[in-house]
Amino acid sequence: MRSRRTNNLPIVLDALALPEDDPATRRLADAFGGQPAAVTERRVGVPTRRSRHLQFASGGEIWLHDDTVVAVVLRLEPTPVAPRGIDLSDWLGIDDRATLEQLGTVMGTRPRFAGFGTPYFTIDGGFARATFRDDRGWKEPGNLLSLAFTVEQPGLAIRPEDDDCPTCSDLLARGDDDEQVDVDATTAALADAVAAGLLTEDTHWVRLADLRPLHASGLMERAESQLTCTTCRRIICFTLLRNASPTFGFHVLDDARRRPLGEIPPVDQWGDAARIEQERDAMQYVDHEPAAWFLVQQRGVLHLQARYTRSAMVDDSVLVRLDESELTAYRTGGHDYLSALARAIHDSAPYDEASAYHARNLYRQPGAKELRATVGAAIVNHTWLAQQRR
Numbered sequence: 001m002r003s004r005r006t007n008n009l010p011i012v013l014d015a016l017a018l019p020e021d022d023p024a025t026r027r028l029a030d031a032f033g034g035q036p037a038a039v040t041e042r043r044v045g046v047p048t049r050r051s052r053h054l055q056f057a058s059g060g061e062i063w064l065h066d067d068t069v070v071a072v073v074l075r076l077e078p079t080p081v082a083p084r085g086i087d088l089s090d091w092l093g094i095d096d097r098a099t100l101e102q103l104g105t106v107m108g109t110r111p112r113f114a115g116f117g118t119p120y121f122t123i124d125g126g127f128a129r130a131t132f133r134d135d136r137g138w139k140e141p142g143n144l145l146s147l148a149f150t151v152e153q154p155g156l157a158i159r160p161e162d163d164d165c166p167t168c169s170d171l172l173a174r175g176d177d178d179e180q181v182d183v184d185a186t187t188a189a190l191a192d193a194v195a196a197g198l199l200t201e202d203t204h205w206v207r208l209a210d211l212r213p214l215h216a217s218g219l220m221e222r223a224e225s226q227l228t229c230t231t232c233r234r235i236i237c238f239t240l241l242r243n244a245s246p247t248f249g250f251h252v253l254d255d256a257r258r259r260p261l262g263e264i265p266p267v268d269q270w271g272d273a274a275r276i277e278q279e280r281d282a283m284q285y286v287d288h289e290p291a292a293w294f295l296v297q298q299r300g301v302l303h304l305q306a307r308y309t310r311s312a313m314v315d316d317s318v319l320v321r322l323d324e325s326e327l328t329a330y331r332t333g334g335h336d337y338l339s340a341l342a343r344a345i346h347d348s349a350p351y352d353e354a355s356a357y358h359a360r361n362l363y364r365q366p367g368a369k370e371l372r373a374t375v376g377a378a379i380v381n382h383t384w385l386a387q388q389r390r
Ligand SMILES: [Zn+2]
Pocket: 162, 165, 166, 167, 168, 169, 229, 230, 231, 232, 233, 234
């Protein structure tokens, strides 16, 4: 009969941020059963970070980055290496069927959330992130899958476990020198993954297809594409620099958004004939009012993207094609008229069917996803994000 008061948490927390051969890490490994049953090593990104994953038959796992413990995982969910999963009563003195509330009692604090499905606790010396079945089964017993103890706050740093993401962890092609990116092969792998729907391109950055020609033109200090993995949600930042070697790394949203990107020069300065032709037919930026609206045009047709907020949680935009009377008013009223129109759209609560703009909102119609990307590409140099990163 095990004691209900077992608490081996200090053994876990002591090892965080230490090297593998530190006595504290060895003590943790001993508590997990001595020798790991499986060890996986992986080189991540360029500049390269070494990721090492020790899995013990007991269900304990240790993740190291460049020989520093970044995460300790207590995995309840069975794996081939640990068919029975960890026994939580050995570690926290609680039942394996613990709910989030019961975890809070043991941790002595209330959970916080990094995103909707990621509860975590701030504890002395680190963070404890809990994963439940379907990312939401935390109220019912029996749904706890794992507890990850990390140095960095969940949501502000990538999860070490994602180093093994089956979707995006093998997209980087290395050159002959391991510290070099093979730009052509990596671009091709990323493009294939986008085409397969495994990654999405962020249109606020340089389009992947434009990355090499922009770099070759020498017009940009740094040309960067950002792509989000649909599996692990990490953002791949692939960067070609004018005066340095290319880089490839994984980031959380907050980090990715803060990365610098200069203004993207007009396509006729760097694109080939086909690309310039494509741009002529593409959606183009015309004007905007910060935080309120963008006016774009495609082959002479004007569209207004007007922002609306519904609550702290809902901040979105509608896209309407200007009708005849609006075009007439725009010709005389210009920028100020569009500001008034955008305000009228906002005040009409366009998410509500009663709003005249609800039915006109092209972002509610088939093809909306592509349309958002098209408009996003047209306004890439003019968004608040573009201002912010300069
Ligand atoms: Zn991924």
